[in-house]
Amino acid sequence: MQIVHKLKQNAVVFGLLFAGLLVLFYPAYSNLFNQMQAHRMITDYRKAVDGKSDDTKKQEIAKAHRYNTKLINEKVPESFAKRLGIKHDSEYEGLLNPSGNGMMGIVSIPSIDVELPIYHYTTNEILEKGAGHLFGSSLPVGGKSAHSVITAHRGLPSAKMFTDLDELRNGDKFFIEVLGQKIAYKVDRIKTVKPEDTQDMKIIEGEDLVTLVTCTPYGQNTHRLLVRGHRVAYNAGDEVKEPTHRRIPWAHILCIMLGVFLAVDCYVLAVRLRRNKGR
Template identity: 45%
Template sequence: MGKKKQARRKIFHKLKILLIILCFTVGVLGLLYPYISEAWNRYLNRGTIGNYDRIVKQTDEKRKNELWKAAKVYNRKHPVNTLYDAFSGEKKSNADSEYEKVLNVNGEGMMGYLEIPAIDMTLSIYHGTSAKVLRQYVGHLPGTSLPVGGKGTHAVLSAHRGLPSAKLFTDLDQVKKGDLFYIYILDHAMAYEVDQIKVVTPDRVEDMAIDPEQDYVTLVTCTPYGVNTHRLLVRGHRTAFPAKPDTAAPRNASGMNWKYLIWAGIAAAVILLFLAGYRRRKRKRTQN
């Protein structure tokens, strides 16, 4: 009877140890999740951008010129932006069949990509602002100018902020006036200098209207972080593409990712210390 009780106690003790290890492991994975998911999203974006660049390179010049001209014609036919909140979940009829075809070089809705050196972010730009697009990429707001530049155009690009699975525009509030961001469409590269940063309510859309004399792009996301009652608008005007694009360290270079790695490292160290202590105690009991 005593042996059975002792065996049950050993089994219970082992189960307790396993449960503790499991809890610590889940904790470590929980701390690492934002870092891992963000790394995965960057990997996905690098893949889509690399694939896009390959397709553009393989496309003959005549076809690329046709796609570029079609986008310019589309913008001339839409001299006024039809504006609404990209994050409202409302269905709009602006995404017509013509819109879906213009700049759809890879047949999957990707029209180009956006680079923001100040926050170390490069993201694919897709047609529309569907939930599927905004989970991983930047969405072009239908009803606004296509991002091919030119006087009398104003493209609006939207992305989420604060998603646990991807940073996207999480650090957009760190962008400052005078910063540059770049848009790559087909084999064209365009630079925009930030000249206006505003926080507005979702119904205030007039700042995204077209100015007949300007070439604007506005980046839009939700704010405040985690509350999302307002919209952060970061507008840039077209400027000359620099001979040497900005390679300075981004403002968030030592930000969120390191925090998660440090906490994960601490948790892993605690697990290892616990296991080492358990093995020492077990050895002592065996020797005794």
């Protein structure tokens, strides 16, 4: 009976330790899980694109360009405001949707080690799993007089997303991939604005722009961080040439250190309790 009692005690102690470690390491393994999910979606997207003929891909991109042309004369913020609250738009959803799951492309930011799927819309559901395309902005296929807006969360405990977007600097490049076509953009403006200020997202005649958007300051989310890039020539292998600006994940490191400390502390305490009971 005494052996069984000790085994139960040990099981409880180790069970509590395991549960505590799961909670403490949640940011690390949750982010890893989300990265794996994003990688799977990106892989599936590329397979779906590879399964389409070159003519089909050209036709789909041409449709997106025609859609963008209709947006040129729309004024900001009215162009966004009139679409606010619309959950389904058949024309919009039918464009750049090769997998049929709402994924329209991929955004890659090598400087901060980010690669995310881009989905139609920017609803909470969409932003939990990747980046969203702002409905009312140009579709991300490039072209003159186009301005695409891509947004993603920052500071989620479960995923990195655009958490390190503030690490980008003027001159850094990011890349958009749509239907097998890769486009490079060089950062030329970094700005913080209020959520209702959309003037910096407007289309500028003759320019090909993409703006990446996330909340700021970190943990407060009272403003929006806008990182704008203009199109530059893309050459294969450009991604690996980008400088890195990776923030040290102090929160994860502190969680790991705290977890190890608590695990050792609980183990020592359990040993002492068993010894005291044995006297």
